[in-house]
Amino acid sequence: MNNINRMIITILILLGGGMFADPVYAGDRLSNQGTTSAAFLEVGIGARSMGMGGAYVAIAQDAIAMYWNPAGLARIQQASGMFEQVDWVTDVNFNFLAATIPLGNNLGSMGIFINSMSMPNQLVRTVQHPDGNGEEYSASSMVFGLSYARNLTDRFSIGANAKYISERIWHEQASSLAFDIGTLYDTGLDGLRIGACISNFGPGLKLSGSDLLIYYDPDPQHLGNNDKIMGKLMTDEWPLPLNMQVGLSYTTNITGGIELALAADALHPINAGESINLGTELNLFRMFFLRAGYKSLFLEDSETGFTAGGGINYRLFGASNIRIDYAYADMSRLGSISRFTLGLYF
Numbered sequence: 001m002n003n004i005n006r007m008i009i010t011i012l013i014l015l016g017g018g019m020f021a022d023p024v025y026a027g028d029r030l031s032n033q034g035t036t037s038a039a040f041l042e043v044g045i046g047a048r049s050m051g052m053g054g055a056y057v058a059i060a061q062d063a064i065a066m067y068w069n070p071a072g073l074a075r076i077q078q079a080s081g082m083f084e085q086v087d088w089v090t091d092v093n094f095n096f097l098a099a100t101i102p103l104g105n106n107l108g109s110m111g112i113f114i115n116s117m118s119m120p121n122q123l124v125r126t127v128q129h130p131d132g133n134g135e136e137y138s139a140s141s142m143v144f145g146l147s148y149a150r151n152l153t154d155r156f157s158i159g160a161n162a163k164y165i166s167e168r169i170w171h172e173q174a175s176s177l178a179f180d181i182g183t184l185y186d187t188g189l190d191g192l193r194i195g196a197c198i199s200n201f202g203p204g205l206k207l208s209g210s211d212l213l214i215y216y217d218p219d220p221q222h223l224g225n226n227d228k229i230m231g232k233l234m235t236d237e238w239p240l241p242l243n244m245q246v247g248l249s250y251t252t253n254i255t256g257g258i259e260l261a262l263a264a265d266a267l268h269p270i271n272a273g274e275s276i277n278l279g280t281e282l283n284l285f286r287m288f289f290l291r292a293g294y295k296s297l298f299l300e301d302s303e304t305g306f307t308a309g310g311g312i313n314y315r316l317f318g319a320s321n322i323r324i325d326y327a328y329a330d331m332s333r334l335g336s337i338s339r340f341t342l343g344l345y346f
Helices: 003-019 047-051 070-075
Strands: 080-087 093-102 109-118 139-151 156-169 172-186 192-201 213-216 229-232 243-255 258-269 275-284 288-297 306-316 320-330 336-345
Touching (some): 047 275, 047 336, 070 156
Antiparallel strands (some): 080 336, 109 139, 172 192
16 A cells, blocks of 8 residues: 555544544433434435445445445446435435446546435424414425545545535525545455545534514513514524444355355444444345345444345346345334335446
Protein backbone atom coordinates (compact mmCIF):
# COMPACT_ATOMS: atom_id res chain seq x y z
CA MET A 1 0.00 0.00 0.00
CA ASN A 2 1.51 3.39 -0.95
CA ASN A 3 1.75 6.51 1.21
CA ILE A 4 -1.47 8.03 -0.16
CA ASN A 5 -3.48 4.96 0.86
CA ARG A 6 -1.89 4.94 4.33
CA MET A 7 -2.74 8.61 4.76
CA ILE A 8 -6.39 8.08 3.82
CA ILE A 9 -6.79 5.16 6.22
CA THR A 10 -5.08 7.16 8.98
CA ILE A 11 -7.54 10.03 8.48
CA LEU A 12 -10.48 7.63 8.74
CA ILE A 13 -9.11 6.14 11.95
CA LEU A 14 -8.58 9.59 13.47
CA LEU A 15 -12.07 10.66 12.51
CA GLY A 16 -13.54 7.50 13.96
CA GLY A 17 -11.66 7.88 17.23
CA GLY A 18 -12.18 11.60 17.83
CA MET A 19 -15.10 13.07 15.92
CA PHE A 20 -17.38 10.17 16.82
CA ALA A 21 -16.77 10.20 20.55
CA ASP A 22 -19.95 10.50 22.61
CA PRO A 23 -20.61 14.24 23.12
CA VAL A 24 -22.15 13.78 26.58
CA TYR A 25 -21.61 11.09 29.19
CA ALA A 26 -24.95 10.31 30.76
CA GLY A 27 -24.36 7.19 32.81
CA ASP A 28 -24.83 3.52 32.09
CA ARG A 29 -28.52 3.61 31.18
CA LEU A 30 -28.86 6.81 29.18
CA SER A 31 -27.86 7.34 25.58
CA ASN A 32 -28.21 9.97 22.86
CA GLN A 33 -31.17 8.18 21.27
CA GLY A 34 -33.59 10.64 19.71
CA THR A 35 -31.17 13.58 19.72
CA THR A 36 -30.61 13.80 15.95
CA SER A 37 -32.70 14.91 12.99
CA ALA A 38 -33.38 13.18 9.65
CA ALA A 39 -33.95 9.76 11.23
CA PHE A 40 -34.98 8.38 7.82
CA LEU A 41 -31.28 8.39 6.86
CA GLU A 42 -30.80 5.51 9.29
CA VAL A 43 -33.28 3.23 7.50
CA GLY A 44 -31.20 0.71 5.55
CA ILE A 45 -31.43 0.47 1.76
CA GLY A 46 -31.64 -2.67 -0.36
CA ALA A 47 -33.17 -6.10 0.16
CA ARG A 48 -29.80 -7.81 -0.34
CA SER A 49 -28.06 -5.80 2.36
CA MET A 50 -30.99 -5.94 4.79
CA GLY A 51 -31.32 -9.69 4.29
CA MET A 52 -27.71 -9.86 5.48
CA GLY A 53 -28.51 -7.88 8.62
CA GLY A 54 -27.02 -4.64 7.30
CA ALA A 55 -23.49 -6.12 7.26
CA TYR A 56 -22.66 -4.61 3.88
CA VAL A 57 -19.82 -2.08 4.13
CA ALA A 58 -17.21 -4.53 2.85
CA ILE A 59 -19.61 -6.30 0.45
CA ALA A 60 -21.05 -3.25 -1.38
CA GLN A 61 -20.24 -3.06 -5.08
CA ASP A 62 -23.58 -2.26 -6.71
CA ALA A 63 -26.03 0.66 -6.77
CA ILE A 64 -26.92 0.37 -3.08
CA ALA A 65 -23.24 0.91 -2.31
CA MET A 66 -24.12 4.60 -2.48
CA TYR A 67 -25.89 4.15 0.86
CA TRP A 68 -23.55 1.67 2.59
CA ASN A 69 -20.13 2.54 1.18
CA PRO A 70 -19.73 4.72 -1.93
CA ALA A 71 -16.26 3.28 -2.54
CA GLY A 72 -17.99 0.12 -3.77
CA LEU A 73 -19.11 1.99 -6.89
CA ALA A 74 -15.55 1.82 -8.19
CA ARG A 75 -15.91 -1.96 -8.53
CA ILE A 76 -19.03 -1.97 -10.75
CA GLN A 77 -18.60 -3.35 -14.26
CA GLN A 78 -21.99 -2.42 -15.78
CA ALA A 79 -24.36 0.51 -15.82
CA SER A 80 -27.27 -0.25 -13.52
CA GLY A 81 -30.54 1.03 -12.14
CA MET A 82 -32.28 0.10 -8.90
CA PHE A 83 -35.68 0.73 -7.33
CA GLU A 84 -37.10 -0.13 -3.94
CA GLN A 85 -40.45 0.58 -2.31
CA VAL A 86 -41.10 -0.37 1.31
CA ASP A 87 -44.23 -0.18 3.43
CA TRP A 88 -42.53 0.95 6.61
CA VAL A 89 -44.07 0.88 10.09
CA THR A 90 -47.28 2.89 10.85
CA ASP A 91 -48.21 3.24 7.14
CA VAL A 92 -45.07 5.20 6.28
CA ASN A 93 -44.00 4.92 2.63
CA PHE A 94 -40.29 4.54 1.86
CA ASN A 95 -38.78 4.76 -1.67
CA PHE A 96 -35.30 4.53 -3.17
CA LEU A 97 -34.26 5.07 -6.79
CA ALA A 98 -30.67 4.98 -8.06
CA ALA A 99 -28.58 4.72 -11.22
CA THR A 100 -24.86 4.10 -11.72
CA ILE A 101 -22.46 4.17 -14.64
CA PRO A 102 -18.77 3.18 -14.95
CA LEU A 103 -16.77 5.90 -16.75
CA GLY A 104 -14.10 3.59 -18.15
CA ASN A 105 -10.38 4.25 -18.76
CA ASN A 106 -9.70 4.15 -15.02
CA LEU A 107 -11.83 7.28 -14.51
CA GLY A 108 -13.97 5.66 -11.85
CA SER A 109 -17.76 5.44 -11.59
CA MET A 110 -20.60 7.86 -10.93
CA GLY A 111 -24.02 7.46 -9.43
CA ILE A 112 -27.17 9.39 -8.65
CA PHE A 113 -29.88 8.52 -6.13
CA ILE A 114 -33.00 9.84 -4.46
CA ASN A 115 -34.48 8.50 -1.25
CA SER A 116 -37.81 9.64 0.20
CA MET A 117 -40.10 8.89 3.12
CA SER A 118 -43.68 10.12 3.42
CA MET A 119 -46.84 9.53 5.40
CA PRO A 120 -50.57 9.85 4.68
CA ASN A 121 -52.26 13.17 5.47
CA GLN A 122 -53.29 13.57 9.10
CA LEU A 123 -56.02 15.65 10.75
CA VAL A 124 -54.94 18.83 12.50
CA ARG A 125 -56.04 18.38 16.12
CA THR A 126 -56.12 21.15 18.72
CA VAL A 127 -57.26 21.48 22.33
CA GLN A 128 -60.48 23.06 21.11
CA HIS A 129 -60.92 20.50 18.30
CA PRO A 130 -59.49 17.16 19.47
CA ASP A 131 -61.24 15.33 16.62
CA GLY A 132 -59.86 17.69 13.98
CA ASN A 133 -60.52 21.26 12.89
CA GLY A 134 -61.15 20.45 9.22
CA GLU A 135 -57.52 20.91 8.12
CA GLU A 136 -54.95 18.27 7.27
CA TYR A 137 -51.17 18.23 7.42
CA SER A 138 -48.47 16.01 5.94
CA ALA A 139 -44.84 15.23 6.66
CA SER A 140 -42.07 14.01 4.38
CA SER A 141 -38.30 13.59 4.16
CA MET A 142 -36.07 13.46 1.10
CA VAL A 143 -32.40 13.13 0.21
CA PHE A 144 -30.91 13.64 -3.26
CA GLY A 145 -27.31 12.60 -3.83
CA LEU A 146 -24.47 12.40 -6.31
CA SER A 147 -21.71 9.81 -5.94
CA TYR A 148 -18.24 9.32 -7.32
CA ALA A 149 -15.75 6.51 -6.70
CA ARG A 150 -12.39 5.46 -8.08
CA ASN A 151 -9.86 2.68 -7.72
CA LEU A 152 -6.61 4.26 -6.49
CA THR A 153 -4.82 0.92 -6.83
CA ASP A 154 -5.84 -2.55 -7.92
CA ARG A 155 -6.86 -3.22 -4.29
CA PHE A 156 -7.83 0.11 -2.77
CA SER A 157 -10.95 2.16 -3.66
CA ILE A 158 -12.33 5.41 -2.33
CA GLY A 159 -15.71 7.06 -2.90
CA ALA A 160 -17.86 9.92 -1.69
CA ASN A 161 -21.45 11.18 -1.76
CA ALA A 162 -22.68 14.77 -1.76
CA LYS A 163 -26.27 14.93 -0.47
CA TYR A 164 -29.05 17.50 -0.21
CA ILE A 165 -31.34 16.63 2.70
CA SER A 166 -34.80 18.10 3.26
CA GLU A 167 -37.51 17.47 5.86
CA ARG A 168 -40.96 19.05 5.95
CA ILE A 169 -43.96 19.00 8.27
CA TRP A 170 -47.03 21.08 7.43
CA HIS A 171 -45.68 24.57 6.58
CA GLU A 172 -42.26 24.06 8.20
CA GLN A 173 -39.19 22.94 6.34
CA ALA A 174 -35.50 22.28 7.07
CA SER A 175 -32.63 21.47 4.72
CA SER A 176 -28.91 20.82 4.79
CA LEU A 177 -25.98 19.52 2.78
CA ALA A 178 -24.05 16.45 3.93
CA PHE A 179 -21.27 14.17 2.76
CA ASP A 180 -20.33 10.49 3.02
CA ILE A 181 -16.86 9.10 2.44
CA GLY A 182 -15.93 5.44 2.19
CA THR A 183 -13.00 3.16 1.48
CA LEU A 184 -12.78 -0.46 0.34
CA TYR A 185 -9.62 -2.55 0.54
CA ASP A 186 -8.93 -6.00 -0.88
CA THR A 187 -6.38 -7.49 1.50
CA GLY A 188 -4.88 -9.87 -1.06
CA LEU A 189 -5.79 -12.77 1.23
CA ASP A 190 -8.20 -15.06 -0.55
CA GLY A 191 -11.67 -13.46 -0.38
CA LEU A 192 -11.00 -11.09 2.56
CA ARG A 193 -11.96 -7.41 2.24
CA ILE A 194 -12.14 -4.44 4.61
CA GLY A 195 -14.53 -1.49 4.25
CA ALA A 196 -15.16 1.70 6.19
CA CYS A 197 -17.63 4.56 5.76
CA ILE A 198 -18.41 7.83 7.49
CA SER A 199 -22.01 8.90 6.81
CA ASN A 200 -24.04 12.11 7.17
CA PHE A 201 -21.24 14.57 7.90
CA GLY A 202 -22.67 18.09 7.66
CA PRO A 203 -24.63 20.90 9.39
CA GLY A 204 -27.75 20.03 11.37
CA LEU A 205 -31.38 20.75 10.47
CA LYS A 206 -33.41 23.67 11.84
CA LEU A 207 -37.11 24.06 11.05
CA SER A 208 -38.51 27.36 9.80
CA GLY A 209 -41.78 28.39 8.17
CA SER A 210 -44.96 30.41 8.31
CA ASP A 211 -46.48 28.51 11.26
CA LEU A 212 -43.74 29.90 13.49
CA LEU A 213 -44.91 33.49 12.93
CA ILE A 214 -46.95 34.85 15.87
CA TYR A 215 -48.43 38.05 17.26
CA TYR A 216 -46.76 39.17 20.48
CA ASP A 217 -47.97 41.50 23.22
CA PRO A 218 -44.90 42.85 25.09
CA ASP A 219 -46.99 44.17 28.01
CA PRO A 220 -50.23 42.21 28.38
CA GLN A 221 -50.95 43.79 31.81
CA HIS A 222 -51.62 47.26 30.36
CA LEU A 223 -54.22 48.48 27.89
CA GLY A 224 -53.42 50.75 25.01
CA ASN A 225 -50.10 49.22 23.95
CA ASN A 226 -49.61 47.47 20.61
CA ASP A 227 -50.65 43.85 21.15
CA LYS A 228 -50.08 42.84 17.50
CA ILE A 229 -46.30 43.03 17.22
CA MET A 230 -45.09 40.44 14.73
CA GLY A 231 -42.81 37.81 16.28
CA LYS A 232 -41.26 34.51 15.31
CA LEU A 233 -40.75 31.36 17.36
CA MET A 234 -37.19 30.05 17.23
CA THR A 235 -36.43 26.34 16.89
CA ASP A 236 -33.28 24.47 17.88
CA GLU A 237 -30.87 22.98 15.37
CA TRP A 238 -30.54 19.20 15.60
CA PRO A 239 -27.48 17.36 14.26
CA LEU A 240 -27.59 14.80 11.48
CA PRO A 241 -27.25 11.11 12.45
CA LEU A 242 -23.48 10.92 11.98
CA ASN A 243 -22.24 7.35 11.86
CA MET A 244 -19.04 5.41 11.32
CA GLN A 245 -19.26 1.83 10.10
CA VAL A 246 -16.31 -0.54 9.64
CA GLY A 247 -16.72 -3.99 8.14
CA LEU A 248 -15.04 -7.23 7.16
CA SER A 249 -16.20 -9.70 4.53
CA TYR A 250 -14.93 -13.09 3.47
CA THR A 251 -16.04 -14.93 0.33
CA THR A 252 -15.09 -18.50 -0.46
CA ASN A 253 -15.91 -20.97 -3.22
CA ILE A 254 -17.43 -24.06 -1.58
CA THR A 255 -17.70 -26.21 -4.68
CA GLY A 256 -18.35 -25.66 -8.35
CA GLY A 257 -20.56 -22.61 -8.73
CA ILE A 258 -21.52 -22.35 -5.04
CA GLU A 259 -20.03 -19.47 -3.03
CA LEU A 260 -20.45 -18.46 0.59
CA ALA A 261 -20.01 -14.88 1.85
CA LEU A 262 -19.67 -13.95 5.52
CA ALA A 263 -19.74 -10.34 6.73
CA ALA A 264 -19.56 -8.39 9.99
CA ASP A 265 -19.88 -4.63 10.53
CA ALA A 266 -19.18 -2.57 13.65
CA LEU A 267 -21.23 0.65 14.00
CA HIS A 268 -20.54 3.75 16.08
CA PRO A 269 -23.36 6.34 15.65
CA ILE A 270 -23.60 9.55 17.66
CA ASN A 271 -27.22 8.91 18.69
CA ALA A 272 -26.99 5.35 20.06
CA GLY A 273 -24.58 2.81 21.48
CA GLU A 274 -22.16 0.72 19.47
CA SER A 275 -23.46 -2.44 17.83
CA ILE A 276 -22.52 -5.17 15.38
CA ASN A 277 -24.31 -6.41 12.26
CA LEU A 278 -23.74 -9.97 11.06
CA GLY A 279 -24.71 -11.45 7.72
CA THR A 280 -24.20 -14.35 5.34
CA GLU A 281 -25.09 -15.05 1.71
CA LEU A 282 -25.14 -18.34 -0.22
CA ASN A 283 -24.61 -17.79 -3.96
CA LEU A 284 -25.88 -20.65 -6.12
CA PHE A 285 -24.44 -20.49 -9.65
CA ARG A 286 -24.84 -16.66 -9.66
CA MET A 287 -28.55 -17.21 -10.22
CA PHE A 288 -30.08 -17.91 -6.82
CA PHE A 289 -29.22 -16.36 -3.46
CA LEU A 290 -30.11 -17.20 0.15
CA ARG A 291 -29.33 -14.79 2.98
CA ALA A 292 -29.59 -14.46 6.74
CA GLY A 293 -28.29 -12.03 9.34
CA TYR A 294 -28.69 -10.32 12.66
CA LYS A 295 -28.89 -6.55 13.02
CA SER A 296 -27.84 -4.39 16.00
CA LEU A 297 -26.25 -7.14 18.04
CA PHE A 298 -25.27 -5.95 21.57
CA LEU A 299 -27.36 -2.77 21.23
CA GLU A 300 -29.46 -2.34 24.36
CA ASP A 301 -33.23 -1.96 23.85
CA SER A 302 -32.91 -2.57 20.11
CA GLU A 303 -36.07 -3.03 18.04
CA THR A 304 -34.21 -4.90 15.27
CA GLY A 305 -32.78 -8.40 15.17
CA PHE A 306 -33.08 -11.43 12.88
CA THR A 307 -33.20 -10.88 9.11
CA ALA A 308 -33.47 -13.23 6.14
CA GLY A 309 -34.00 -13.05 2.42
CA GLY A 310 -33.23 -14.32 -1.02
CA GLY A 311 -32.88 -13.27 -4.62
CA ILE A 312 -32.84 -14.34 -8.23
CA ASN A 313 -30.62 -13.09 -11.04
CA TYR A 314 -31.98 -13.63 -14.56
CA ARG A 315 -30.22 -12.82 -17.82
CA LEU A 316 -32.22 -10.80 -20.35
CA PHE A 317 -31.39 -9.82 -23.91
CA GLY A 318 -27.85 -11.12 -23.94
CA ALA A 319 -25.73 -8.85 -21.74
CA SER A 320 -28.56 -7.41 -19.63
CA ASN A 321 -29.62 -8.83 -16.28
CA ILE A 322 -32.62 -8.34 -14.04
CA ARG A 323 -32.28 -9.02 -10.33
CA ILE A 324 -35.09 -9.30 -7.79
CA ASP A 325 -34.25 -9.47 -4.09
CA TYR A 326 -36.47 -9.96 -1.07
CA ALA A 327 -35.75 -9.36 2.63
CA TYR A 328 -37.60 -9.95 5.88
CA ALA A 329 -36.65 -8.11 9.07
CA ASP A 330 -37.98 -8.67 12.57
CA MET A 331 -38.79 -5.30 14.22
CA SER A 332 -39.77 -6.67 17.65
CA ARG A 333 -42.71 -4.67 19.06
CA LEU A 334 -43.10 -2.87 15.72
CA GLY A 335 -43.86 -6.10 13.89
CA SER A 336 -41.91 -7.10 10.79
CA ILE A 337 -40.89 -5.46 7.53
CA SER A 338 -40.79 -7.07 4.09
CA ARG A 339 -39.15 -5.41 1.12
CA PHE A 340 -38.44 -6.06 -2.55
CA THR A 341 -35.66 -4.50 -4.61
CA LEU A 342 -35.57 -4.50 -8.40
CA GLY A 343 -32.19 -4.12 -10.13
CA LEU A 344 -31.38 -3.79 -13.83
CA TYR A 345 -27.83 -4.27 -15.15
CA PHE A 346 -26.89 -3.28 -18.70
